[in-house]
Amino acid sequence: MYYPLRFKPVYKDYIWGGRSLEELGKMLPREGRVAESWEISAHPNGMSVVSNGMLAGISLADAGRKLGAKLLGSQVPESFKHRFPLLVKLIDANDRLSVQVHPDDAYAMRHENGESGKNEMWYVVSSRPGARLIAGLAPGVTRDAFAKAIDDGTCLDLLHTIPVQAGDAINIPAGLVHAIGEGLVVCEIQQNADTTYRVFDYNRRDSNGQTRPLHVAKALDVIAFDRPGPVPLLSGLFLRTEGLTRRILVLNRYFLVEELQVSGRAAFYSDSSRFRTLTVIAGKGGIAYRSEAGHQLSDPLFAGDSLLIPASLGAWELTGNLRLLSSQPSFFARDAAELAKSAGQADTVAWLDQVGSSGQIGLDPRPVA
Known part of the structure; x- marks a missing residue:
């Protein structure tokens, strides 16, 4: 029963997605955009289901409860049996993702019904010419200055941008303002969480003419203003x-x-x-x-x-x-x-x-x- 597990990908259709995951070998739905493929996930918002072998058809969460330490490990916390700790995604940024930030464990526990915080890292799988990431505030940016810039639509001027190419990697801890730019396919490793506080979404509208909600107050609570950019790419x-x-x-x-x-x-x-x-x-x-x-x-x-x-x-x-x-x-x-x-x-x-x-x-x- 212990063998390499594969899963049915969980596809997410967000406003900024495209079809580039087909170039990575993913079998996408015939029509429509695919923004994310949740590859390995036990989060309720996108639960992986085993697709191979004797465990085919059961969820990752159930597999963890059923197999316990044999699957998850003998030296990991017992809590992993009830909450798988990681989430692996492939992201197709056909358009720019919102400028956003994630909370740490303590803030999420208090304000998001016991959800985990969200620390993550990105690995650039492919990039179009000129592709960029946003990671961190410019030095000296204060909470008041950033709040004003969000209000008047100029917050991009206070952010650190980084040109990237395939093979680049970056660490995105909770509290770091960030965004993935257009023309990138990214593999993301993160905590098992789905809490995002948007601060700017380029004033774009969905197919129904609606803007997506922002979460400015919570974002200002969790942004680490004492840790400005620039954030380095990781040489390894x-x-x-x-x-x-x-x-x-x-x-x-x-x-x-x-x-x-x-x-x-x-x-x-x-x-x-x-x-x-x-x-x-x-x-x-x-x-x-x-x-x-x-x-x-x-x-x-x-x-x-x-x-x-x-x-x-x-x-x-x-x-x-x-x-x-x-x-x-x-x-x-x-x-x-x-x-x-x-x-x-x-x-x-x-x-x-x-x-x-x-x-x-x-x-x-x-x-x-």
């Missing part, structure tokens, strides 16, 4: 073994995210401690593993595929020529110590400060001391 920490290049991008309180580049054959081992998600960004290949009965099995992998690797899968390998985005629940102290050691650094705390301040790895938010 590169670790190379036979057949595999790991590019560590984000290690924060909630998740560890890395880009995996497979050339030929790369071996992995799931040690029962935590699950892993995989999303194929480019290339083709396969995943091989053993069934509970000991039979060697393999499944093909193509761009646009997403998998959940159970914590108890044991030994498995990726083959072919693949570029993937991997996410796992964060074991911050353990992960940091292992990465520092791999980088040849004995002082983990000093190493974290160095890679964080240089923009090599996104570390915010760190665990509470």
Whole structure:
């Protein structure tokens, strides 16, 4: 029963979507725009349903309750059994997304009926020429100044914009004002939450002539005015073994995210401690593993595929020529110590400060001391 799980994507039709996810291999509805594909989700607003194997037809939430630690991990919090912690999306920004911000856990708990906060990271899958992201306020922008700029429609002048291309990555902690610009396909790894506070939506109207609601008061409550931009793109920490290049991008309180580049054959081992998600960004290949009965099995992998690797899968390998985005629940102290050691650094705390301040790895938010 423990095998790589695939899911039926949950498609979202928002005003800014398009059809670009077809180019990534997604089988979209025949007509209409698709703004997001929720690839792996246990959120009530878009619940994943298993599409392969013995568990086909049950939701991710039910799979977590049914299999518990065998699926989720023996060293993750017990709460994960009742609330899967991560959400993996593919986003097609055919047009600009709203300027927005997300709350942290404490604010969401108080004001959003117990919802989690929303920390996230973006990985640029593809980009049109001139594509940009918005991430962070210009230095010196105060709450009053930003509130006035929202009111008079000039808030874009107070935001930090970043030109991007395929392969770029950025960390978006709660409290950071941000937006995805037009012409981008992005893979987003985030907390399992769906709370967004819009501050500006370009005054556009939907097919019924209505503007979308803004959430200015709450946004001003949660924006981290003490952490202005510019926010760096993440260069990553590169670790190379036979057949595999790991590019560590984000290690924060909630998740560890890395880009995996497979050339030929790369071996992995799931040690029962935590699950892993995989999303194929480019290339083709396969995943091989053993069934509970000991039979060697393999499944093909193509761009646009997403998998959940159970914590108890044991030994498995990726083959072919693949570029993937991997996410796992964060074991911050353990992960940091292992990465520092791999980088040849004995002082983990000093190493974290160095890679964080240089923009090599996104570390915010760190665990509470």
